[in-house]
Amino acid sequence: AQSVTQLDSQVPVFEEAPVELRCNYSSSVSVYLFWYVQYPNQGLQLLLKYLSGSTLVKGINGFEAEFNKSQTSFHLRKPSVHISDTAEYFCAVSRYGETSGSRLTFGEGTQLTVNP
């Protein structure tokens, strides 16, 4: 089984500041890793994914994440945030190589609030 821990439930930052949202996972097998963003009253939008290859992955809206296998982490970063980045962010994992119809394991989420 897999588990995901998002280390901060809330992260307040000022506009144009850098931000890092932390995610650690636990799994006895290799995994795929995902970050989703959920704006108020909306569904989940895929921000970025790590499947294999380069450990630094770039996503939409200027976000990037780095996969660190030894530390079992997949932290999300953005060098300069905007008010519009205010949202809930979920880290998720699924088992490597599993076909469609398998489970995603989510973290509890991190509320990012960007203040002017």
Added chain:
Amino acid sequence: DTEVTQTPKHLVMGMTNKKSLKCEQHMGHRAMYWYKQKAKKPPELMFVYSYEKLSINESVPSRFSPECPNSSLLNLHLHALQPEDSALYLCASSQDVPNIQYFGAGTRLSVL
């Protein structure tokens, strides 16, 4: 195009009503999912259909009844719901390996 369309966006129903939620995707994905999400919580998996067959049922009460009429459509039939069933219901779909799930905007359900 990674669009999953859910209707209706909002639904208010009484405990004796019967209603249905609808989900549609045209990405050729062969797996579709129903999730329930309470405020400030991650989505909780309810059902998974893989190649139009129910493959995962997470011990959901029988007042929720899923249906997959074809590979593009997924329905969730609701009957005799309780107020605690009020939540955001999300549909997702995914291709084969890797399992990347794409979500719809959700249906906000209120049970009175």
